Amino acid sequence: MxxxxxxxxxxxxxxxxxxxxxxxxxxxxxxSSGVGGRMATRYADGFEFDHGAQFFTARSPDFRHYLQPMIERGVVAIWRARFAELDRGTIVSQRDWDNDYPHYVGAPRMNEIGKHLAADLDVRRNxxxxxxxxxxxxxxxxxxxxxxxxxxxxxxxxxxxxxxxxxxxxxxxxxxxxxxxRMRACFALMLGFDAPLPLPWQAALVRGADISWVSVNSSKPGRPEPFSLVVHSTNAFADANISGDLVEIAARLRTETGEVLGESLEAATFYRQQRWRYANADNRDGxxxxxxxxxxxxxxxxxxxxxxxxxxxxxxxxxxxxxxxxxxx
Ligand SMILES: Cc1cc2nc3c(=O)[nH]c(=O)nc-3n(C[C@H](O)[C@H](O)[C@H](O)COP(=O)(O)OP(=O)(O)OC[C@H]3O[C@@H](n4cnc5c(N)ncnc54)[C@H](O)[C@@H]3O)c2cc1C
Missing domain, CATH: 3.50.50.60 (FAD/NAD(P)-binding domain)
Structure with missing residues (x-):
């Protein structure tokens, strides 16, 4: 062999x-100690955060076919979110994500996909x-x-x-x-709350700010109830600040998130940040x-x-x- x-x-x-x-x-x-790479989940204090990949789509027949058994087992599920595009604090458009063009996530958390695929393989962790x-x-x-x-x-x-x-x-x-x-960096903020914030959407693309994305992680299928947010910086901000002080960067992004949401984030009972040095790659042919x-x-x-x-x-x-x-x- x-x-x-x-x-x-x-x-x-x-x-x-x-x-x-x-x-x-x-x-x-x-x-790492876990599998799944950037399809990752962080657990702490009763909260869970998919702090890497947020969701994915499946355009090719091969990928749809590969996902089917995982959908049947419940390892992959459709996230039916209300999606908004924000220009800083203003909602410029919104719509419902539905079954016609599914937005998939791992269930009950993103890293479940890696765990499922790794079962029965000889994986030497750490x-x-x-x-x-x-x-x-x-x-x-x-x-x-x-x-x-x-x-x-x-x-x-x-x-x-x-x-x-x-x-x-x-x-x-x-x-x-x-x-x-060229791979691009990204900072992720994870925020946990005792009570939900009154947001009219569950997933938002943000323009005109150093943050590019906010999701209500707890709205994804099978997640635990405590209200949790995942915020991503823009790649440009992360590339420019990749060697900066992580605590200071997170404080700045947190302030900006509060401004974009028009909500005080003081009520957050959990707060963590993560630096992804190689988060995304520019599109390329070949x-x-x-x-x-x-x-x-x-x-x-x-x-x-x-x-x-x-x-x-x-x-x-x-x-x-x-x-x-x-x-x-
Ligand atoms: C913040 C963020 C947000 C994202 N959002 C989305 C999204 O919404 N939708 C989407 O489709 N994609 C998203 N992505 C991208 C998506 O996560 C990746 O495209 C995909 O997971 C990459 O998989 P991969 O197998 O190529 O690499 P990886 O997942 O990076 O796997 C590589 C693995 O190699 C391991 N490794 C590295 N070096 C070594 C070594 N020397 N020895 C042993 N092991 C090593 C790493 O620990 C890792 O587990 C996002 C990524 C990030 C970070």
Whole structure:
């Protein structure tokens, strides 16, 4: 059996691993304690926040087909929100999201999708792969202490472009390609309340401010009752302030959120922030994934296409079909 190492347990990595595991010996390495990557959920003090991906859509038949069993099991559900576009504090348009063009979420929380896909896979959590060493016929993986993590015939890199570049061999096509990709940062604020705020919508796109998005997380299907908000900064604000003091940045975004909502946020009983250094990728044309049969190295991830959940699926699923059909013997 061909031994395959998949580095990263986000959606793209888990899709590759599941597609290949019936035919090959697949080991997934994930640096975090949880799986799902940016399809993430934070729990604290009785509150839950999907502080990464908010929702996703499924345009391609392949993705819709892949989601169907998860919809039937209740791992994926439709979020029927009232959606508003705000220009700072003014509502410029609003409408209901309905079944005609579903906005999907993990249920009862976003990271449930990763957990579901990872079940039955060999996932080594809390394991950061820091080095790939080429050896005859394959690769040796090492952690930051140079500990040997195993020998593999094929390695599949599924992390954001900058992290992929750090592992791709210097001067390789993959390394050069990663360096041409621009990923954008984002700050997330998580706010929990004892009583709901009187907002006329559950999801809002914000213009003319340093925040770009506000969602009532507790309005998504299956979430616990306490009222919770997730706020995202604009990518531009986060890129410009990525090395700034996180507490100060969060205080500024919180003040701005209060102004945009026209509500005092003093009543928040829970308050946390998160810095996403590689949140989204600019849209790009080109291949959906990378394969180099000569050195048995492959890569996938949302950034091959655009920084979206469906792009991560398309990249991982396409790569798996390619590896099944042609390259991986
Ligand atoms: C704030 C935010 C909001 C977003 N909103 C939306 C949205 O509303 N809709 C939408 O469609 N998309 C959204 N996205 C984008 C979406 O989350 C991503 O496109 C998708 O989840 C990417 O999946 P992936 O598998 O390509 O990468 P990731 O999910 O990033 O997976 C990569 C994995 O690799 C692991 N890893 C990295 N380096 C190593 C290493 N050296 N060793 C081992 N493991 C490693 C990481 O821990 C991670 O788990 C958002 C993202 C963020 C951050």
């Amino acid at each position: 061909t031994k395959v190492a998949v580095i990263g347990a986000g959606l793209s990595g888990l899709v590759v691993a599941r597609e290949l595991e019936s035919f090959h010996s697949v080991t997934v390495f994930e640096k 394991t950061t792969v820091s080095m790939l060493e080429r050896e005859p016929g394959g690769w040796c993986l090492r952690d930051s202490g140079r500990k040997n993590l195993g020998h593999f015939d094929w390695v599949v890199l599924t992390m954001p472009a900058a992290q992929t570049a750090a592992l791709a061999p210097d001067g390789s096509d993959l390394h050069e390609y990663c360096k041409s990709v 291949a959906d994934f990378f394969v180099d049969e000569s050195v048995q190295l492959a890569a996938c991830g949302d950034w091959f296409n655009r920084g979206r959940v469906e792009a991560a699926f398309t990249s991982g699923f396409g790569l798996a079909q390619e590896l099944k059909g042609v390259a991986l013997r």
